[in-house]
Amino acid sequence: MHIMEGFLPTPWWQIWFAVSIPVILFGIHKLNRLVNEKREILPLLAVAGAFIFVLSSLKLPSINGSCSHPTGTGIAAIMFGPAISAVLGIIVLIYQALFLAHGGLMPLGANVFSMGIAGPVVAYLIYRAGMKANLNFYAVVFLATAFGDWATYVTTSVQLALAYPAGDVLTLAGFMSSFGKFAAIFAVTQVPLAIMEGAVSALLFKYVVNVKSDILVEMKVIEDKVVKKLKGISA
Structure with missing residues (x-):
């Protein structure tokens, strides 16, 4: 998923920056407001950020110019929503680009969009739909984070196919041909x-x-009756 420095040509790396920046700015606004209103969420923010950093640092070589790894952003999306997940994602991606040679600064917009925006949006929507349907909480978390991860790589495949369509000319057939190869x-x-x-x-x-359910309930991540059920407490 981490597209390496210099791999995305003009104008694609600029386009993904333009798409990602408004989401990041909105996420910063939401994050500042949330922290000011609920200082007690800081430990959960730290856990979510550390989870993203650790999982997304476990890279495996994949397509030339990119790599494959877990993302960790689904957890943040469930707890805080996609916009704040994007902020945590860009912090991690900047650190990895500067100190781990993992990704780069030019493709940062594209990497943020795939790992910090597209994946979290899918994870968040699946989680909300699963909880509304009264499915098992842990099964919903599993599905949301797994599909959020897959959505990240589908998005990266789209980004690479747009930049490098078959035949070097961006047509629907060329895009689909490259997308199929990258995704496979x-x-x-x-x-x-x-x-x-x-x-x-x-x-x-x-x-x-088990340790911070009260904060999850307060942030409306999970209902109190679900927590009681998970802990085996009678209503």
């Missing part, structure tokens, strides 16, 4: 990695529910 290569590593991420995310949420 990513799928080899990303299908099992996303399943692993879903399982780890569910386990992390089990811990958070």
Whole structure:
């Protein structure tokens, strides 16, 4: 997912910056307001940020110019929403680009959009739909984070196919041909990695529910009756 420095040509790296910047600015606004209103969420923010950093640093070589790895952003999307997830994502991606040679600054907009925006939006929507349908909480977390991970790599495949369509001319046929190749290569590593991420995310949420369920309820991440059910407490 981390597209490397210099790999995206003009105008694509600029386009993805233009698309991502408004979301980041909105996320910063939401994050500042949330922190000012609820200082007690800071430990959860730290956990979510650390989770993104650790998982997204476990890279495996994939398509030339990119790599494959878990993302970790689904957890943040569930807790804080996609906009704040984008802020945590860009912080992690800047650090990785500067100090780990993981990604780059020119493709930062594209990497933020795939890992910090597209994936979290999918994870958030699946989580909300699953909870509204009264499905098992941990199963919903698993599905949301796994599909959020896959959405990240579908988005990266789209980004690469737009920049490098078959035949070097951007047509629908050229785009679809390149997209199919990029997505197929990513799928080899990303299908099992996303399943692993879903399982780890569910386990992390089990811990958070046990120690910080009151904050989750206050932020309307989970209903109190669901917490009681998970803890085996009679209503």
